Amino acid sequence: MKPSKEDISALLKGVAHPETGSDIVSGGFVDEISADEEKITVSLRFRKARDPFAAKIRDRVEQILAERWPEARITVFIREGEGNKAKDAIERMHEKTTTRGIGKIIAVASGKGGVGKSTVTANLAVSLRNAGYRVGVLDADIYGPSQAKMFGCEDYVPDAVSENGTDYIIPAEVAGGIKLISIAMFIRPTDALLWRGTLANSALRQLIHQTRWGDIDFLLVDLPPGTGDIHLSIIQELHIDGAVIVSTPQQIAVADVVRGVEMFRNENVNIPVLGIVENMAWFTPRELPGSRYYVFGRGGAARYAAEAGVELLGEIPLIQSIMEGSDEGRPAVTTDAEVEERYRDIAMKIVDKLR
Numbered sequence: 631m632k633p634s635k636e637d638i639s640a641l642l643k644g645v646a647h648p649e650t651g652s653d654i655v656s657g658g659f660v661d662e663i664s665a666d667e668e669k670i671t672v673s674l675r676f677r678k679a680r681d682p683f684a685a686k687i688r689d690r691v692e693q694i695l696a697e698r699w700p701e702a703r704i705t706v707f708i709r710e711g712e713g714n715k716a717k718d719a720i721e722r723m724h725e726k727t728t729t730r731g732i733g734k735i736i737a738v739a740s741g742k743g744g745v746g747k748s749t750v751t752a753n754l755a756v757s758l759r760n761a762g763y764r765v766g767v768l769d770a771d772i773y774g775p776s777q778a779k780m781f782g783c784e785d786y787v788p789d790a791v792s793e794n795g796t797d798y799i800i801p802a803e804v805a806g807g808i809k810l811i812s813i814a815m816f817i818r819p820t821d822a823l824l825w826r827g828t829l830a831n832s833a834l835r836q837l838i839h840q841t842r843w844g845d846i847d848f849l850l851v852d853l854p855p856g857t858g859d860i861h862l863s864i865i866q867e868l869h870i871d872g873a874v875i876v877s878t879p880q881q882i883a884v885a886d887v888v889r890g891v892e893m894f895r896n897e898n899v900n901i902p903v904l905g906i907v908e909n910m911a912w913f914t915p916r917e918l919p920g921s922r923y924y925v926f927g928r929g930g931a932a933r934y935a936a937e938a939g940v941e942l943l944g945e946i947p948l949i950q951s952i953m954e955g956s957d958e959g960r961p962a963v964t965t966d967a968e969v970e971e972r973y974r975d976i977a978m979k980i981v982d983k984l985r
C-alpha cells in the first residue's frame with residue numbers, strides 16, 4: 631500500500647529533537663516527504679550546521695519508517711542551514727543519486743595499506759552474495775585500487791548511458807552478479823599521482839552518484855587506507871551505515887587504527903563501527919593444516935577490541951590460497967572451505983548488526 635505524506639508526517643511527529651524537546655515536524659526539521667509504492671524519501675533540514683543530533687534523528691526516522699512500512703525502500707537525507715543556491719545544487723545532485731536503491735552501505739577501512747583491506751572487501755562481498763544478497767563493490771581506494779584485479783576484470787571499460795538527461799555509469803558484473811565499479815577503471819596506473827587529491831575526489835563523486843547500481847542489498851566501499859580529506863568527502867557524499875576496520879595483529883594497537891575508529895565515531899560523523907577483522911592472524915602452512923604460527927603476535931585485536939568497545943568480528947589466517955585468489959581474480963571464499971566458513975561467519979555478524 632502506498633503511504634500518504636500525511637501518514638508519514640503523523641508518524642514523524644513521534645520523533646523529538648533532544649535539544650528542543652519538540653517533535654521534528656512542529657520544529658520545522660522535516661523539509662520534504664515523497665512516497666510511492668516502493669520508496670519513501672524524507673529530507674530533514676537542520677539549520678545549525680553539523681547539528682550533533684542530526685545523525686541520531688535520521689537513524690530514528692529511518693527506523694520508525696522501516697517498522698511501519700517494512701517493504702519500502704527508505705532514504706532519509708540530512709540537509710543543513712537555511713538552504714542557498716550552492717547547497718540546493720548539491721541537493722539536487724543528491725536527489726538524482728543512483729544510491730537510492732541501495733539497502734545498506736558498508737565502508738571497509740584500515741589504518742595502513744597492505745593489511746588486506748581490499749582482500750577482505752572482496753571476500754566479504756562474495757560471502758554476502760553466497761548468502762543470497764545482491765551486492766555491489768565500490769573501489770574508492772585511490773592510492774591502490776585493486777578490486778578489478780581481485781575479481782579478474784581489469785580489462786573492463788565501463789559504459790556510460792544517457793537517460794532522460796542523466797548520465798549513468800554501468801558497473802562490471804563479476805563473480806556471479808556482484809556489481810563492481812572502481813576508480814581504477816578511470817585511470818591508467820601511470821596516472822595515479824595525477825589523480826590523487828582534487829581530481830580523484832571529483833571522479834569519485836561521479837562514481838558515487840552516477841553508477842547504475844540498481845536495487846542492491848549491500849554496497850561495500852573499499853576506502854583508501856588511513857584517514858584524510860578523501861574519507862571526509864566520501865562520508866559526506868554517501869550515507870554509510872557502518873564501518874568495518876581491517877587490521878593485522880601488529881598494526882592493531884597503533885595510532886592509525888585508533889584514528890580510524892575515532893574518525894567514524896566522531897560526533898559529527900556518527901557512523902557505527904561494526905567491528906574489526908583481524909587479518910593475517912596466524913600462519914597455517916599447507917602441509918601442516920592443524921598448526922597455527924602467530925607470526926605477527928597473538929591476541930592484540932581481541933584486547934584492543936575490548937578496550938575500545940568494538941566487536942572483534944573474526945580472525946582470518948595468513949593462507950596461501952587467499953593470496954593466490956587475489957592474484958588469480960577469484961577471491962578465496964569461492965575455492966577454500968575454511969576461508970569460506972570464516973568469512974560467512976563475519977558476513978552474518980555484519981548483516982545482524984545492520985538489521
Ligand code: ADP
Nearest residue numbers: 743744745746747748749947948949952953956
Ligand atoms: P590493502 O587493501 O590493505 O592494501 P590487500 O588486500 O591488497 O591490502 O592485501 C595485500 C596483499 O596481502 C595481497 O597480495 C593479498 O593477496 C595478501 N593478503 C591479504 N590477506 C591475506 C591473507 N589472509 N593470507 C594471505 N595473503 C593475504
